[in-house]
Amino acid sequence: MAYYQPQQSVTTAMSDASQEDPSEGFGPSRLGVRTTVDEPLSASQAIEVLQAGNRRFVQGDVKAGGLGPDMRRALASHGQRPVATVIGCADSRCPVEQLFDARPGDLFVLRNAGNTCTHAEGSMVGSVEYSVAILETKMILVLGHTGCGAIMGATKLFLERSTQKYIEMTCRKDAQESTDQSTEASESAQPPQPGCCKKKSTLLGLLDALVPVAEQACVELEGGSTEEIAAHAVKVNVWRTINFLLSYSLIIREKVASGEVELQGAVYNMNSGAVEFLGKSPKQEKLLNHDGHVVPSMGGLARQVS
Numbered sequence: 001m002a003y004y005q006p007q008q009s010v011t012t013a014m015s016d017a018s019q020e021d022p023s024e025g026f027g028p029s030r031l032g033v034r035t036t037v038d039e040p041l042s043a044s045q046a047i048e049v050l051q052a053g054n055r056r057f058v059q060g061d062v063k064a065g066g067l068g069p070d071m072r073r074a075l076a077s078h079g080q081r082p083v084a085t086v087i088g089c090a091d092s093r094c095p096v097e098q099l100f101d102a103r104p105g106d107l108f109v110l111r112n113a114g115n116t117c118t119h120a121e122g123s124m125v126g127s128v129e130y131s132v133a134i135l136e137t138k139m140i141l142v143l144g145h146t147g148c149g150a151i152m153g154a155t156k157l158f159l160e161r162s163t164q165k166y167i168e169m170t171c172r173k174d175a176q177e178s179t180d181q182s183t184e185a186s187e188s189a190q191p192p193q194p195g196c197c198k199k200k201s202t203l204l205g206l207l208d209a210l211v212p213v214a215e216q217a218c219v220e221l222e223g224g225s226t227e228e229i230a231a232h233a234v235k236v237n238v239w240r241t242i243n244f245l246l247s248y249s250l251i252i253r254e255k256v257a258s259g260e261v262e263l264q265g266a267v268y269n270m271n272s273g274a275v276e277f278l279g280k281s282p283k284q285e286k287l288l289n290h291d292g293h294v295v296p297s298m299g300g301l302a303r304q305v306s
Contacts, residue, residue, distance in 0.1 A: 025049075025063060025064075025103075025106075026041075026049050026053070026083050026102060026103075026106040026107075027041050027045065027049060027083060031070075031071065031074035031078065032068075032070065032071045032074065033067065033071045033074055033075055033103060033104070033105045033106075034080070034081045034082065034083065034105045034106055035074055035075060035077075035078035035079055035080065035081055035105065036078050036079040036080070036081050037078055037081075038081050039081075040081060040083075040136040040137065040138055041083045041084075041138065041139075042138050043138040043139045043261065043262035044262075045083070046083045046084040046137070046138060046139035047084075047139060047262075047264070047277065049083060050083075050084060050100050050139075050141065050275075050277075051275075051277065053100040053101035053102055054099060054100055054101070054273075054274065054275045056101045057098065057099050057100065057101050057273055058272065058273040058274050062098075062101045063101060064097075064098075064101045064102055064103045064106075065103070067103065067104060075104060075105050080105050080108070080135060081105070081135065081136070082105065082106060082107050082108040082131070082135060082137055083106060083107065083137065083139070084107055084108070084137055084138075084139040084140070084141055085107075085108045085109075085110070085128055085131040085132065085135075085137045085139070085140045085141070086100075086107055086108070086109050086110070086140075086141045086142075086143055087110045087111070087115050087124065087128070087140070087141070087142045087143065087241060088109060088110070088111045088115050088143040088145075088268075089111060089112070089113065089114060089115045089143070089144065089145055089148060089150070090111045090112050090113045091113075091145060091148065091149065093145075093270055094143075094145045094268055094270065096109045096111065096143065097109065099268060099273065099275065100275075108131040108135060108137055110124055110127050110128065112124065113149075113150045113206060114148060114150030114151060114154075114206065114210055114237060115142060115143060115144055115145075115237070115238070115241060116150075116209075116210065116237060116240070116241050116244075117241050117244040117245065117248075125244075125245060125248060125249050125252075128140060128245060128249070128252060129249055129251045129252060132251065132252065132255055132261050133251055133255075137261075138260065138261050138262065139261070139262055139264070140245070140252070140261060140262070140263045140264070141264055141265070141266055142238050142241045142242050142245075142263075142264070142265045142266070143238075143265075143266050143267070143268055143275070144234045144235065144237055144238040144265070144266070144267045144268070145234070145267060145268040145269075145270060146231070146234065146267065146268070146269050146270050146271065147270055148230075148234055148237075150206065150207065150210060151210065151213065151214070151230050151233045151234050151237055152226075152230045153207045153210075154207045154208075154210035154211050154213060154214045154233070155214040155217070155226055155229050155230040155233055156226060157207050157208065157211055157214075158211045158214035158215050158218070158229075159214075159226060159229075161211070210237065212240075213233050213236050213237045213240055214229060214230070214233045216233075216236050217229050217230075217232040217233035217236045220232065220236070234267055235265075235267060235278065238265040238266070238267065238278065239265060239281050239282070239283070241265075242263055242264075242265055242280075242281040242284075243281055243283055243287055245263060246263065246281070246283075246284065246287040246288065246290065247287055247290050253287070253288060253290070256284070256288065257288045262280070263280065263281070263284070264277065264278065264279055264280055265277075265278040265279070265280075265281065266278055
């Protein structure tokens, strides 16, 4: 398949913004914004500018502003050369470009509820492959955030199902120890199955696919409140998304294995504004040897790579 990246000769007339200090932005740019006339940044350079941008955001000393006509035309004419690919959550309180003090052209951003690949795997994985293979980004960052509604919903669903399962097991045990008559009575008195009166929705399907994340967080914490499990599940989910990308994309896997691309995780704290950079997945080395492929729905395979 042929991919089109518009390229034209570099104009000599540049706006004043093209002379800005590169240390305050996303690397040197010949046209004031990052385009295909600029060289890709390495993974280590990309992390540095992401960290610097977030520090400016936290301190309220942001440098990114609007684009003048010259910079807009440069992006339109010369194509994009973002420094990193970021998979973030669709939560309106977590605007990826702003929290890294980035401008148009700096970042290749993908967002969905829960910053996950469980239900948008074809689109998300394919888009990440495009960013590293065609746009030449060297850093892929999976960005979770505190107070994630999708993770909280999945945690509540997991705990509800755990409670229901316990009730059902108790009912079955009592029924076996009773007479036939009492058995019939206990069976008729059992609570209804979860969701028996609910219509299946796409949202419920999304939460259902995230239930293993909450379950793993609960196991790692050895219990805890809903809030505690959900908070830990945010990090578990970041690793899970990274593991999905490594497991089901040959392109990403080969580029990470060669050292050309790095795949890291991070969590944005909505209260402080700070991003905690988590580094690489603990399972990266193991998953680099995995021979997987994209499938219609990864939800049923969640436990294999979580």
